Amino acid sequence: MSERKLTRNQQLVLDRLAASGSALTAYDLLDQLRGEGLRAPVQVYRALETLGQRGLIHRIESMNAFIACCAHDHQAAAGFAICDDCGEVAEFAFPASEEGLRSEVGKAGFETRHMTVELHGRCAACAGR
Amino acid sequence: MSERKLTRNQQLVLDRLAASGSALTAYDLLDQLRGEGLRAPVQVYRALETLGQRGLIHRIESMNAFIACCAHDHQAAAGFAICDDCGEVAEFAFPASEEGLRSEVGKAGFETRHMTVELHGRCAACAGR
DNA sequence: CAAAGAAGTGTAATGATATAACGTATGTTT
DNA sequence: AAACATACGTTATATCATTACACTTCTTTG
Numbered sequence: 001m002s003e004r005k006l007t008r009n010q011q012l013v014l015d016r017l018a019a020s021g022s023a024l025t026a027y028d029l030l031d032q033l034r035g036e037g038l039r040a041p042v043q044v045y046r047a048l049e050t051l052g053q054r055g056l057i058h059r060i061e062s063m064n065a066f067i068a069c070c071a072h073d074h075q076a077a078a079g080f081a082i083c084d085d086c087g088e089v090a091e092f093a094f095p096a097s098e099e100g101l102r103s104e105v106g107k108a109g110f111e112t113r114h115m116t117v118e119l120h121g122r123c124a125a126c127a128g129r
Numbered sequence: 130m131s132e133r134k135l136t137r138n139q140q141l142v143l144d145r146l147a148a149s150g151s152a153l154t155a156y157d158l159l160d161q162l163r164g165e166g167l168r169a170p171v172q173v174y175r176a177l178e179t180l181g182q183r184g185l186i187h188r189i190e191s192m193n194a195f196i197a198c199c200a201h202d203h204q205a206a207a208g209f210a211i212c213d214d215c216g217e218v219a220e221f222a223f224p225a226s227e228e229g230l231r232s233e234v235g236k237a238g239f240e241t242r243h244m245t246v247e248l249h250g251r252c253a254a255c256a257g258r
Numbered sequence: 259c260a261a262a263g264a265a266g267t268g269t270a271a272t273g274a275t276a277t278a279a280c281g282t283a284t285g286t287t288t
Numbered sequence: 289a290a291a292c293a294t295a296c297g298t299t300a301t302a303t304c305a306t307t308a309c310a311c312t313t314c315t316t317t318g
Contacts, residue, residue: 004265004314004315005314007265007266007267007313007314009266009267010266025303025304026304026305027303027304039268039269040268040269040270041304041305041306042268042269042305042306042307043267043268045304045305045306046266046267050265050266061190061191061245061247062190062245064275064303064304064305079230079233079234081234081237081239081241083239084242090234090237090239092233092234094229094230094233096229097226097229097230097233100223100225100226100229101208101223101226101246101248102248104208104221104223104226105208105210105219105221105248105250108210108219108252108253109252109253109256109257110210110212110219110248110250110251110252110253111250111251111256112210112248112249112250113213113249113250113251114248114249114250115246115247115248115249116190116191116245116246116247116248116249117230117244117245117246118190118244118245119230119231119234119239119241119243119244119245120241120242120243120244120245121234121239121240121241121242121243122239122240122242123237123238123239124237124238124239127238127240128238133285133286133294136284136294136295136296138295138296139295154274154275155275155276156274156275168297168298169297169298169299170275170276170277171276171277171278171297171298171299172296172297174275174276174277175295175296179294179295193274193275193276193304
């Protein structure tokens, strides 16, 4: 079933992502996990694929990078606020806007299967400086 | 100023994008413009960069591809409905949701500079089949 | 428990996307 | 015409992602 235990490689990748507040690229992950025995990009990409299917991570399209999922309800669409100054990525939910977007394109008969919502800008900490 | 006439390369890339209803990658564009004398990726990327700065095209992050802008007000954020079956990309505006998203992250002090909103799914024509 | 099947592994090679560095040309401003 | 900004073409390289292959490890089930 979908309830297989995570394998060593999958757990390593997930732990590394969870330990980082920012998004990491596959090659970032590879570099940081060489000490654990990982050697090739495909090992990381395979772990990322499984983790993604299980809803444990998200891909940040505008950065070609990945981040651990911190949502409680991962049926809902996830949005991301990305600070271009410090790299921090905050996940957020947007139920009202999600419905708004879905119905906006629904008017034209479009059936939404997945939403990518990524806001770039400056986080509170960086704006304060 | 910002009102320079488009150069030959820029015009070629823009025309090619405008003629296509879908998003094209930089390498798609390069292949389609070899007959016009383009030879290297960087020539396409340079044109794309200028066109993007002038608001004449958009980058579709989730496809690593580009599309001509068909918006009248390109101050407003643009959203895209992407049909994963036929590849059609429709640009749309979403003023209400845009404000909703902006204020959602604004609660945490985030200043939004740019939004990526890309909806994947199935267009009306493909759903009808 | 043994066989069968599904999922995962490591290695190597390659494909796809994007940028850097260089010297030259062209167009605009003064 | 000199000075400046922008764009050009060429070459090389960086970055992101997948394919193919042979082998291993789990899980199910007969």
